[in-house]
Amino acid sequence: FRYGGEAQLCLTHPDLPALVAERMARQIDGARRSAEERGASVPTLFSFSQNDWGRPCACERCRALVEREGSESGPVIAFVNELARLLSREELESWIDTLAYHYTLDPPSGLRAVPRVVVRVTGLHQRDFTLPAKHPSNGAYADAIVGWGERTDHLWVWDYAVPFGDFLVSPLMDYTAD
Numbered sequence: 001f002r003y004g005g006e007a008q009l010c011l012t013h014p015d016l017p018a019l020v021a022e023r024m025a026r027q028i029d030g031a032r033r034s035a036e037e038r039g040a041s042v043p044t045l046f047s048f049s050q051n052d053w054g055r056p057c058a059c060e061r062c063r064a065l066v067e068r069e070g071s072e073s074g075p076v077i078a079f080v081n082e083l084a085r086l087l088s089r090e091e092l093e094s095w096i097d098t099l100a101y102h103y104t105l106d107p108p109s110g111l112r113a114v115p116r117v118v119v120r121v122t123g124l125h126q127r128d129f130t131l132p133a134k135h136p137s138n139g140a141y142a143d144a145i146v147g148w149g150e151r152t153d154h155l156w157v158w159d160y161a162v163p164f165g166d167f168l169v170s171p172l173m174d175y176t177a178d
Contacts, residue, residue, distance in 0.1 A: 006053045011079040012061035020048065021086035028087070028094050045118065048080055049099040056103060069108035076104050077111045077119075077151070084116040095154075102126075105144045113152035121148050122158040129160060 009016060028046060035042045056062065056072050065074045080098045087094055097118040100107065102125050113119050123141040127133070133142050149155050 007055045008050055008057055010057040010059055011075040017082040021083055045095045045097055047097040054103055071106040071108050073104040074108040077108055077113055080117050081114045084114050100148055107147040107151045118154040119148050119152040120156040120158050121145055124160050
């Protein structure tokens with residue numbers, strides 16, 4: 001079952017890793033050439049993450065992987081692992097960054113990110129940023145960080161400090177300024 005419009009890619013489709021790897025290899029080459037032309041540092045970190053909305057693929061392959069791994073992050077990690085392997089065959093010195101975010105916050109139960117994959121955990125929708133990460137109300141978020149720490153060698157945390165919504169009533173606004 002596939003959605004239209006704002007849906008996620010089918011990360012278990014057998015042709016997708018090669019297609020994305022080919023396009024990312026071109027992007028990596030272009031970024032390197034551009035950096036060298038400008039005398040800038042050559043980039044080595046490139047991102048492949050879910051789109052910034054829900055609706056993960058619900059095909060039989062994706063659902064089976066989600067069931068086996070106990071998390072929607074299963075297809076993502078399996079995909080970026082394969083992507084990292086394909087790009088390493090191209091002898092491109094690169095790292096792949098992916099988000100553990102929103103519906104993929106929980107780590108898979110068995111899959112581990114391969115050495116060239118960086119997992120970036122963000123609890124935008126699962127964390128109360130007014131309280132410490134270890135506060136009981138943030139337990140699911142803290143558990144996710146610990147769990148991801150067991151599933152990857154390269155864990156980053158991306159915290160938000162953004163007051164979404166009506167900025168005119170934000171506690172971060174200085175109402176005394178002229």
